[in-house]
Amino acid sequence: MVPGGIGEEDITTIVLPYIHSAREGVELLGQYLEKYGTYEHNGIAFSDIDEIWWLETIGGHHWIAKRVPDDAYVTNPNQLGIQEFRFDDPDNYMAASDLADWVAQYHLNLSLDGTLNARDAFGSHTDKDHHYNTPRAWYIQKKLTPTMVQDPMSDDIPWSNKPARKITIEDVNDVLSSHYQDTPYDPYGKQGDEQTRKTFRPIGINRNGHLSILQIRPNVPAEIAGVQWLAYSSQPFNTMVPFYTNVGTTPAAFANTTAAVTTDSFYWTNRIIAALASPVFDETVALFEDYTESTMAAGHLLLNTTDAAVIAGVDDVQSVLATANQQIADAVVAETRQLLADVLFTASNLMANHFSRND
Known part of the structure; x- marks a missing residue:
């Protein structure tokens, strides 16, 4: 095998523009993996309005994918996670064309009853x-x-x-x-x-950079179905902000993060807040509970009102959605700056060098 192949940074570019469904995404990426191989293990989710598929790159030119049950959620940390895998159910399982033969040839099936547990066969423990x-x-x-x-x-x-x-x-x-x-x-x-x-x-670890919750809503028209809930920095100290995805621009506070630390950037504001609050967690945790509840409620309200306006009929849907995104961004930025002030005040009063003549 020649070292190289495709990796995480390539997948969106070579797959997403050319597919129309989650299943098509699995099939296309699978073709690329079999032809070009990969230099790493990866787990990739594909979702559409009807299905969610999870694909795992085993390494080299081999891969597996499983359809997520409609009534279930998946927890998949940084390791290969799929367990039961079947070759006789193409509606719910897909794999590299030679995977069954490869597993048999190299005696990779470790189960005692003949069924394939992919995590045991290909994963780590x-x-x-x-x-x-x-x-x-x-x-x-x-x-x-x-x-x-x-x-x-x-x-x-x-x-x-x-x-x-x-x-x-x-x-x-x-x-x-x-x-x-x-x-x-x-x-x-x-x-x-x-x-x-x-x-x-x-x-929710200290080095979280961002979190996205990608939502495809089945109860609204397709042009407003996609919403990306976005958060920056360490998760216990931030909030989720909803943005319609059928737009051509992103609000500047969320789009223009540079290496320079500045509160003009939503990312850096959140990073500063987290660093200030972590040492005084007990004294500030209530601030974050109120902040998250308030901002996410505002996000739901904006989605509901904007959905209703679009469904009632507007001339330029993308313009309306972009305006809504800017409105929620402005509102959350304002609340986040107030949160920074509140956390800074609390943390400053608890500095080790505090002193009062009344002490």
Whole structure:
């Protein structure tokens, strides 16, 4: 095999402009992988109004993909995650054309009953996984399916699971912002001790750059169905902002992040807030709860009113959507600047060199 092939940075460019459905995306990327190969492992989600598919690059020229059940969610941290895999069900499974023969030739099927567990065959089960990957899947499923009893270091946490109820945007934000609250593993918590609180990599970690929740809504016209909820910086200290995707521009505060640290950038404002708040988490956590609730409610209100206007009839849909995006951006930027002021005030009063003649 010649070193090289395609990687993460190539996939959107060579696939997205040329497909019309999630299934087509899997098929096209699969063709590229078989022809050109890849130099890394990747997991790629393809979604449309009807289906979600998850494709995993095993390495070299081999790949697998599985359709996400309609009544389930997937938790897939930084490791190959698909478990059960079948070659006789093309409606729900796809793979490289020679994968079955390749698995047989090199005795890669490790199951005792003949069924293929792709995670066992192609994935990892390392100490790193047990501290960096599997605990994140464990906690998300603990939140979304509370009846599940699992070990955070288990190699058998389900790839997909059924939630206890329908999942909201707020639920997705909550689990992706989480740091093992109400467990001994919470770095900001009171349970456990200094060792347990540093045992696992949090989901909402300090170096988060951004988070996107990509929503395709089936109950509105196609021209307004796509919404991208966007957050910047460390997840426990930010909020999700909804933007219509059928537009040609993005509000400047969200689009123009440079290396220069400035509060003109929404990203840098959020990064400053997180760094200030983390050392005084208990004193500032209520500020973030109020901020997230207020801003996301404003986002839902804007979507509802804009949806109604478009459905009633407008001359230029993209212009209306761009205006709505700018409105929510301006509103959230204003609230975020107030949050910065509140967090700065709190953190300043708790500096180690504080002193009062009344002390």
